[in-house]
Amino acid sequence: MEDTTMEEGETNKDIEVAPALMAVHPAQESVAVAVGSELRVFDLHGGSAVSLVDDSCGPSHKDSIRAIRYGAKGKLFVSAGDDKLVKIWSTESWRCICTVSSEKRVSAVALSNDGLYVCFADKFGVVWVVDLDGFDGNEALVSKKAAPMLSHYCSIITSLEFSPDGRFIVSADRDFKIRVTVFPKKPLDGVHEIQSFCLGHTEFVSCLSFVYTSDYPQGFLVSGSGDSTVRLWDISSGSLLDTCKVESKAGLLESRRGEECNSPVTNLCTIPDGTLIAVAIQSLQGILLLSCDLSARTLSIAKVVSIKGEAFIPTSLSTSSSGLLWMVAGVSNLRGCDHPSLARVRVISGFRESSVCSPEHEPTVLEDNETPGGDKLLEKLQGSLLVEEKVFLAAAEAVKIAMSNLLVKKQYSSEKRDLRKRNRNDRKIKQ
Structure with missing residues (x-):
């Protein structure tokens, strides 16, 4: 492959914006938003902001948070x-235990379904595991260390997911x-059995999720990518079951004005108790809903849900057993702005109806006063x-550039490769 010139991100290496992230408790007991190094949590049951306490004797977050996740049982975060x-x-x-x-640097996290292990991935392609044996819900865990579990051979890992059956x-x-x-019985000893590879995307894979029902408890994997597709997989064999090209369906082809790049899928999540998949696409002010027919193993477009009246391009999606879809748009370290870190939270309801396509059963974007937790929640998660609108548009553009710089692989001349090798400083932290 022919070497290309240095990418834009290298000339601005010190500028590393990070998208706002959102996670919702499985039973919707609380909601969390991460913006930069700040973690904001709101208790929906108590109707109040949460004050975080660190009992771990470790340092607080000092740089951008790149991954947040609740455990399947909701006891851990x-x-x-x-x-x-x-x-x-x-x-x-x-309390931080x-x-x-x-x-x-960490790029993705996941918790085992039984709550016994925390797995995290770094930007060198290694997945690590932490054993939570001894955690009783109250006492702090002492001297826990991570063990290497598997590796992607020097490729940034973008997403980790456990299958529904664990x-x-x-x-x-x-x-x-x-x-x-x-996933072995003793993951601290490493994993030694690869079930399959799911190959077919032509750009970086940005996000993963599982869609499953009581009739299909093992579920099927869905993935989003920089190639503007969402794909459906059978993970037992690695077979590609269906591909949905979402860019044209979301009406983004006309808006790109002849640009050669795709509109990447930035995030997706499955609506519980159903076969709907909410998809966030770069530059789309709203979400795209896909319907998955598990018996036919197919994906189809259900609806585009637009956020009207404001520039809202989601950077993260999350849902819970309540059936509400929570979204956040925002960014940290936005240069040239009075408010370098910002977040906007929106919620969509109406996914439990028999048909999301009929006019009387359309998903509804809740107004701020209809959002669970109301003004108190928004003040905590967004700030006051x-x-x-132009600031959020600038934030969306900054996320777009940052995502491209991070995940689109660069090509260098032999001279530039030698220079980069000489300037590397990969110091390991002693544990």
């Missing part, structure tokens, strides 16, 4: 990011690969600042 810290929180007390230091851990990377690995 994990945050991790560019400061190479993985912090494990008890959601009963919102353990801080684990990573050797590299048998497999699925990892995706920027080199277009999805790896399905058998009123931000102009």
Whole structure:
């Protein structure tokens, strides 16, 4: 392949914006938003903001948080990011019970379905595991260290997911690969059995999720990518079942004005108790809903839900058993702005109806006063600042550039490769 010139991101290496992230408790007991190094949590049951307490004797987050996740049972919450810290929180007390230091910046996290293991991936392609044996919900965990579990060979891992039955851990990377690995009984000893590879994307894989029902408890994997597709997979064999090209369906082809690049899928999540998949696409002010026919193994467009009246391009999606879809748009470290870190939260309801396509059963974007938690929640998760529409448009553009710089692989001349090697400074943190 012919070498190309240095990418834009290299000339602005010190500018690293991070998208706002959102996670919702499985039973919707609380909602969390991460913006930069700040973690904001709101208790929906108590109707009040949460004050986080750190009992782990470790440092607080000092750099952008890149991954947040609730455990399947909702008892644990994990945050991790560019400061190479993985912090494990008890959601009963919102105390940090353990801080684990990573050797590299963390890009993705996942918790095993039984709540016994926390897995996290770094930007060098290694997946690590932390054993939570001894956690009783209250006491802090002492001297927990991570053990290497598997590797993608120097490729940034973008997403980690456990299968619904807990048998497999699925990892995706920027080199277009999805790896399905058998999760062993003793993961601290490493994993040694690869079930399959799901190959077919032509750009980085950005996000993963599972869609499953009582009739199909093992579920099927869905993946979003920089190639503007959402794909459906059978993970047991790695077979590609269906591909949905979402860019044209979302009406983004005309808006790109002849640009050669795709509109990447930035995030997706499955609506519980059904076969609907909410998809966030770069530049789309709203979400795209896909319907998955599990018996036919197909994906189809259900509806585009637009956010009207404001520039809202989601950077993260999350849902819970309540059936509400929570979304956040925002960014940290936005240069040239009075408010370098900002977030906007919106919620969509109406996914439990028999048909989301009929006019009387359309999903509804809730107004701020209809959002669970109301003004108190929005003030905690967003802050009390009123931000102009053009600032959110600038934030969306900054996220777009940052995502491209991080995940689109660059080509260098031999001279530039030698220079980069000489200037590398990969110091490991002693644990």
